[in-house]
Amino acid sequence: MNQRIRHLTVVLMALFGILFAQLTTWQVVKQKELKNKPGNMHALYSQFDKARGTIVTADGKVIADSIKLPASSNSQFDYQREYPYGDLYANITGYYSWGYGRTQLERMQNDVLAGKTTQQQLEATGDLFSTGDVTGSVNLTIDSRIQAAAEKALGNKEGSVVVVNPTTGAVLAMYSNPSFDPNLLVSHDSNVVSEAATALQNDSRKPLLANAYQERYMPGSTMKVVTTTIGLETGFLTLDRIFKNSRSWTPPNTTKPIRNYGKKVCGGDLAEVFRRSCNIPFAQTAVEVGPDLMVNGVNRFGFDERVPFDLPGAAASTFGGTAKDFADSLALLAIHGFGQGQVQITPLHMALIASSVANGGRMMAPFVVQETRTHSGAPIKTTSPQLWKTTMAPTTAATLTQLMIGVATNGTASCCIALKNGISVAVKTGTAQLNPEGQRQRSHAWIMGFAPAEAPKVAISVFIKGVNDDVSASTGGHLAGPIAKQILDVALPLLP
């Protein structure tokens, strides 16, 4: 019998061998394939049963947190993600939803928040028997007081505010109205989630998009900062250049004349036409500089290029054509020279353009994450400021600053931008005409600039969308100016 028992043993061991081989097939060989199956919710489920790290503003306000649910809760998960400030930071934190995925920082910083970075894993091994919490925190450059001021100043107007530290590129505030309450999207009640998501997706104002950097708009006269820079840098424009007083000007190869805003007569030296925001001088400058140098110039500002940002899906601003397009139609170049036509800029990029003037021509890459930390507070990654573009020489930046001070003290923004304590400010306004001539007036209102003008600490762009008659009847200076002033008055005392 022993011979048979030995054979039987071999057979039974072979059965275990088969099991082991098949186990290896599922867990190693075909692991990727199975993990990527759309129906595989295991990874997602275990995420929702675990604590998730916090997102914290520069001044220590927790804007995303996860709450341990009591055993009595009827949720199928152990933790509830919570955004204590509702819609205020929705475009920055994004949401981490069951069924609708994750967006913004919840997506970009997922590894840190979930505790998956190598450093966190190593630390977790070290204090296995203390807490077991491996979640990290994401610390932002956003200041809650400036963010709140932006929301308050914008009120019920549709639009965006971006506030940036011009020397580092750190984003101090970024808010768009309308926003949304991410708490609705992270509810464990799938009915609440799908109802909220459907309503938000069907909203024509696109509240789910972070309008401040994922949408782009016609810049209007704020574009003249760019055109003036290119003119000065290429030598086609100097401070002593005098533009004739004129009511209209017809660019080459077309019969359609260009007019100033409000069909006014406008002219004078560069400082005067800049602060009064005449259109014709900048149309002429663009044509004089020519298609190649203009396109080359806007590219130095980062047009038609994705802004390097630590939030996902940043839109690229566009100059609205190639050098060849403009060579074919100088009229188009003339119109784009003062920010009309197909030119489109994101509010974030607009703040960066102001920043580059403030920072001697050095445009820093924007960022919202100051640093990430492990559960015990050890830094994982700290953001160091990065130069993105050199837009102009420091002397040109100094000239632009003088021109923009003129706008604030004696030009299109003089009504509305005088700051508390007499702090000097340099700005440019914009009123972007959306309607063809002769039709109902529709216009966006812009202001961009920085303060204090002589030693800039903060750059800002305010954009008000031209969605109704109230907005469209006013100008960038009158409408966006007071908003910028309110925010700068809050921000400046906070900054060292």
Add this chain to the structure above:
Amino acid sequence: MSEGSVARSRRRTELGLVALSGIITAAAYVLASLGKHSTMPARMVPFMLFVLGLLACGHVVVRLTAKGADPMFLPMAAFVHGLGFVMIARLNDRWAGLQATWSLVGLLAFAATLIVIERTGDLRRYQFTSLAAGLVLLLLPLIPGVGFTSGGARIWVSIGPINFQPGEFAKILLAIFFAGYLAERRDLIVDGHIRFLGVTLPELRHLAPILVAWAVSVVVMVGEKDLGSSLLFFTLFVVMLWVATERTSFLVMGGGLFAAGAFIAYQMFSHVRTRVDIWLNPWAQESGRGYQPIQALYGMAHGGLTGTGLGMGSPDLIPAAHNDFIFAALGEEMGLIGVATVLAAYALLVGAGMRTALRAQRDFEKLLAVGLTTISAVQTFIIVGGVLRVVPLTGVTLPFMSYGGSSLVANYVLLAILIRISDSTARSLHEVPDSASIAERFATWRLQRAARMSEATQ
């Protein structure tokens, strides 16, 4: 080596391994709690005392009643039992309480078996009783008012507040019968053969009781829709017959019968067809009947090589993860490395069983050890293979791991019998002193007393 030192060394090895199993269980319990709740388990100290108490109790009983037994049996069982319990506790607190109670009952059954059955011959004497009891247990679920259907199989019996699966115990009883019957008649079966179509077949009269036992169990299994147990019984029967007679023709016959039976079952029963279809392509019914096996595969893939860590996966996505699919739940959280260890523990357990069979000096012990070990090995293969899609999924429990009292208690009884055989062999081989059992000492004492009394009266 002196007789005493062999026993001492075996029991020392067992004690060390049992202690290790206890430590692993406790560590896994802590890790699962940390992974799931980020806190130390609330009832850590009572849990530790309970586990260590059970293990110490098991070890002491072996030390007292079977000191020459192979030292691998108890630790390997304790290891898989411990990990299984941790997974059940991690899945659901309520089950954990019940399973803890059943663990206690299981250990008591283990001790009782070792204490009551002091000689393997005790079992042999009751082979026909075993057959009768086994058949009754098998038929019990079919009796209206007592048996009931759960999970598609009518294998449950409800008596008072207790529900149990008598089939778990029937396996052991039938193995005892087969072993006893074949040990007595193997020579007759081998000698008295007929040749039929060039194949050597035993005379029918020698086979009749076994054929009846086999037929009844298979019919009952088909009636109860318990395919896994049916396959298990059949394999047990063929393997024991083959080992006893050393006739390969039985294997061929068994294979043929199995193929025919499988074909007929596939044709006749829709639930068999469904199982085969799901086995071949579960994704065709991803949200239907294929959901459970697919979730198991997803979970194991999520675990990968190293696992998510205990308490940190989502095995609760697999329906009945505590029961038939506990292996997949462990696969998710402990990874390939972890469950390969579990497989290795089962292989070591089977290895110890087969070693016991090889060393056994009496035919009955040999065959019984083969039978019981085959039950454990094949049952493990059927359920783990079902989870891993090696074979169609049939609901049998994973020995010592799955949630459920009947299975746990039956497996501890099975383990105790293997230990008893192993110890008996050690005595036969004079590896340990063949001291008299308690019953024998009592009998001796009575004889001596009778002798003294008759002397006194003279």
